[in-house]
Amino acid sequence: MFTFQAKLNPSFLVSSGYRGLKALSVLFVVAFALCVAPGQSAAADTLAIKVGVIHEAHSRETISILDIPPADDFVAGARMAMDDNNTTGRFLDQSFSVVDAKLTPGEDPIAALKGMLDDGVRFFIVDLPPAEVLAVADATRASGALVFNAGASDDRLREEDCRANVIHVAPTRSMLTDGLAQYLIWKQWRRWLLVVGSHPEDQLLAEAYRRSAKKFGAKIVEERVYQDTGGGRRSDSGSVQVQRQMPVFTQSAPDYDVLVAADESQVFAGFLPYRTWDPRPVVGSAGLRPVSWDPSHEFWGAVQLQNRFQRAFKRGMSARDNQAWEAMRLIGDAVAHTKSADPKTIHDDILSPGFALGAFKGQGLTVRDWNQQLRQPILLTDGRATVSVSPQEGFLHQTSTLDTLGFDRPETKCKLH
Amino acid sequence: MQTSLKRLARRAGALVFLASLGAPTGAAHAATAFITNEKGNSISVIDLDKLEVTRTAKTGQRPRGIALSKDGALMFVCLGDDDTIAIIDTKTLKEVGELPSGPDPEQLRVSPDGKLLFVANENDALLTAIDIATRKVVSEFPVGVEPEGVAVSPDGSIVVNTSETTSMAHLIDWRNKKIVANILVPPRPRYAEYNKDGSELWVSSEVGGTVSVIDPVKHIVTHTITFEVPGLAKEQIQPVGIRFSADGKLAFVATGPANRVAVIDAATKQVLKYLLVGQRVWQLELTPDGKHLLSTNGVSNDVSVIDVAALKVIKSIPVGSFPWGVAISKQ
Numbered sequence: 150m151f152t153f154q155a156k157l158n159p160s161f162l163v164s165s166g167y168r169g170l171k172a173l174s175v176l177f178v179v180a181f182a183l184c185v186a187p188g189q190s191a192a193a194d195t196l197a198i199k200v201g202v203i204h205e206a207h208s209r210e211t212i213s214i215l216d217i218p219p220a221d222d223f224v225a226g227a228r229m230a231m232d233d234n235n236t237t238g239r240f241l242d243q244s245f246s247v248v249d250a251k252l253t254p255g256e257d258p259i260a261a262l263k264g265m266l267d268d269g270v271r272f273f274i275v276d277l278p279p280a281e282v283l284a285v286a287d288a289t290r291a292s293g294a295l296v297f298n299a300g301a302s303d304d305r306l307r308e309e310d311c312r313a314n315v316i317h318v319a320p321t322r323s324m325l326t327d328g329l330a331q332y333l334i335w336k337q338w339r340r341w342l343l344v345v346g347s348h349p350e351d352q353l354l355a356e357a358y359r360r361s362a363k364k365f366g367a368k369i370v371e372e373r374v375y376q377d378t379g380g381g382r383r384s385d386s387g388s389v390q391v392q393r394q395m396p397v398f399t400q401s402a403p404d405y406d407v408l409v410a411a412d413e414s415q416v417f418a419g420f421l422p423y424r425t426w427d428p429r430p431v432v433g434s435a436g437l438r439p440v441s442w443d444p445s446h447e448f449w450g451a452v453q454l455q456n457r458f459q460r461a462f463k464r465g466m467s468a469r470d471n472q473a474w475e476a477m478r479l480i481g482d483a484v485a486h487t488k489s490a491d492p493k494t495i496h497d498d499i500l501s502p503g504f505a506l507g508a509f510k511g512q513g514l515t516v517r518d519w520n521q522q523l524r525q526p527i528l529l530t531d532g533r534a535t536v537s538v539s540p541q542e543g544f545l546h547q548t549s550t551l552d553t554l555g556f557d558r559p560e561t562k563c564k565l566h
Numbered sequence: 567m568q569t570s571l572k573r574l575a576r577r578a579g580a581l582v583f584l585a586s587l588g589a590p591t592g593a594a595h596a597a598t599a600f601i602t603n604e605k606g607n608s609i610s611v612i613d614l615d616k617l618e619v620t621r622t623a624k625t626g627q628r629p630r631g632i633a634l635s636k637d638g639a640l641m642f643v644c645l646g647d648d649d650t651i652a653i654i655d656t657k658t659l660k661e662v663g664e665l666p667s668g669p670d671p672e673q674l675r676v677s678p679d680g681k682l683l684f685v686a687n688e689n690d691a692l693l694t695a696i697d698i699a700t701r702k703v704v705s706e707f708p709v710g711v712e713p714e715g716v717a718v719s720p721d722g723s724i725v726v727n728t729s730e731t732t733s734m735a736h737l738i739d740w741r742n743k744k745i746v747a748n749i750l751v752p753p754r755p756r757y758a759e760y761n762k763d764g765s766e767l768w769v770s771s772e773v774g775g776t777v778s779v780i781d782p783v784k785h786i787v788t789h790t791i792t793f794e795v796p797g798l799a800k801e802q803i804q805p806v807g808i809r810f811s812a813d814g815k816l817a818f819v820a821t822g823p824a825n826r827v828a829v830i831d832a833a834t835k836q837v838l839k840y841l842l843v844g845q846r847v848w849q850l851e852l853t854p855d856g857k858h859l860l861s862t863n864g865v866s867n868d869v870s871v872i873d874v875a876a877l878k879v880i881k882s883i884p885v886g887s888f889p890w891g892v893a894i895s896k897q
Contacts, residue, residue, distance in 0.1 A: 233711045233731050233732075236691055236710055236711045236732060237710055237711065237729075237731075237732040237733075237734065240710065240732070240734060240736075240748035241748070241750075450712070450730065452670070453670070453688055453712050453730075454731075456669070456670075456688075456689060457689075460689075478731075482733070482753070485733070485750060486750070503752070503774075505752070505753050505773050505774060505775075506753065506773075507730065507731065507733070507753040507754040507772075507773040511823075512773065512801035512802075512804070513753055513754075513773035513774065513775070513801060549799060549800075549801065550799055550801075551801070
């Protein structure tokens with residue numbers, strides 16, 4: 150595989166992976182694309198698509214060292230899809246490149262965004278906190294650019310705060326919790342002990358679990374809050390304290406079938422399995438987790454993508470990588486269909502009735518027209534293998550069983566226009 | 567619709583009947599079906615006179631695609647998790663050799679002259695041609711992402727490969743060793759099949775839920791066949807294997823988790839009927855007399871036998887775990 154990298158300015162990296170015989174011509178295309186005016190095609194017959202990837206580094210404070218995000222988390226997925234798009238593109242004279250801006254936590258994304266807009270970038274894939282997603286959406290509006298939210302799972306971005314120029318690739322909290330809830334109902338594990346972290350995101354996740362319980366007929370027998378009192382996740386003293394704390398914390402609960410942990414900040418959930426007072430399975434933020442992807446997922450030909458990713462990046466593909474991959478593939482398929490680099494044309498194609506993205510999840514992924522959320526099955530994983538995939542059998546819907554996950558059309562608060 | 571269906575079926579049946587009268591051999595040599603069992607790591611051998619499994623042979627890991635040598639003496643079996651293609655004697659069911667495939671081989675085709683084997687090499691996005699006699703790779707073509715289905719035109723001049731993530735059918739002019747067309751089709755094209763006279767190329771799109779009919783000369787999609795089954799969500803209909811009836815008048819399409827084989831009028835491209843078979847139907851094959859069509863049903867661990875004249879499922883044969891591929895020998 151051929152990779153070309155050029156420093157644009159200290160915070161941007163432009164790269165174009167391009168397999169095969171046309172490497173030299175791509176070098177030319179990419180180099181040329183950097184100097185032409187925005188919106189212009191790079192070469193007479195090659196359609197060059199630049200995609201800005203703006204993402205904030207995630208916390209390295211994780212309970213398991215296996216979960217520490219790698220330095221190229223998220224953008225690696227976009228690069229993988231860029232390679233895939235370029236392999237297709239070599240038959241269609243289309244080339245795709247990634248303009249990468251990795252931000253430190255709290256850094257304003259608008260500066261990076263403006264630089265890219267000035268360079269003619271009209272497609273953005275972002276992994277940012279919800280307020281920054283909205284800031285990027287609003288700052289790109291005048292340019293006609295299309296934004297793919299491939300990180301934030303906040304339901305409000307698809308509901309009361311939805312934006313017409315944003316397509317949401319990441320599943321929402323409500324889709325994730327519905328996916329898990331359907332499986333728990335199928336298993337007849339209807340009595341839940343809900344343990345919630347003390348951060349605002351944990352509260353939002355807990356709200357999604359309460360909604361799922363009500364929607365599918367589970368009972369939350371008790372709720373407990375696990376206070377984050379600060380401090381690191383690891384010490385040289387090993388498991389001594391945790392082994393004593395977790396049983397005590399989960400003691401004296403009413404009868405329950407399963408402990409549901411809502412801990413997006415990874416403060417305690419990873420400590421719960423095998424340590425609860427009562428011998429009960431742990432699900433949610435640890436144990437059986439609802440996810441968009443896991444490096445262990447291998448159904449429906451997924452092993453092909455896992456192998457490709459492993460070869461290119463020497464590690465497994467994370468859920469964030471996969472969401473960035475899906476966003477870049479949405480762009481790639483729409484450009485292949487329409488032979489256009491115009492964001493509106495691409496947007497219309499992705500929302501058109503015949504569009505479906507193959508993403509190794511057992512069925513094509515389509516976009517909900519009422520809030521521009523990507524419909525997708527939710528994988529339930531224990532990190533070793535895919536245990537099940539929701540929607541579960543028997544959860545029916547008049548249009549798509551995927552719409553049994555998350556907020557459905559009649560419930561939406563989104564007004565796109 | 568119903569009358570034209572019956573007429574077509576009757577005509578297909580009559581032709582088969584005439585063909586069998588004219589055939590020099592009678593029922594003395596029954597045809598044999600070989601079924602690869604993806605999870606069973608085995609091959610089930612079905613006696614097509616008795617319509618039952620007579621033998622089961624162990625294979626390597628994850629057997630899927632299967633093809634027979636022209637003389638029927640050997641079968642080539644893709645062993646996905648062993649990253650190889652096993653050569654197995656169809657009489658003794660013993661492995662007699664291996665062919666170099668790339669990692670995770672899935673589908674393959676033998677050239678009409680019986681000399682070459684075409685196989686998709688997913689890791690390097692290549693279509694590989696292997697000389698069967700020397701067991702060596704003789705040609706490689708760069709194709710799209712995740713090459714999968716392979717078809718060869720009846721005259722052997724064009725080799726077709728579908729790439730799943732690129733969503734294209736690549737047409738390779740075999741004499742000049744050159745790609746002559748890259749045709750976009752709906753997502754995840756899984757299987758390609760020429761019709762009997764080679765005037766049409768049919769490509770199934772598993773995620774797109776369609777079959778594209780391609781004019782292999784003009785390189786354009788002339789029809790896109792869609793499927794609708796009352797009570798089934800559109801996403802559940804995932805077309806995979808394709809076969810044409812012996813007279814070429816009917817096409818059969820396996821629809822994956824829709825658990826049905828669609829029967830299509832090859833001329834009008836209208837879906838005439840859906841035949842309920844086992845669960846997750848993958849591949850199809852016609853018996854040499856054209857009377858029966860077999861479908862492999864992955865999730866229900868069985869093979870359905872379809873009476874082509876009556877367009878009815880007449881039997882379900884239990885086989886190994888997760889049957890996937892099927893090849894039928896005249897002996």
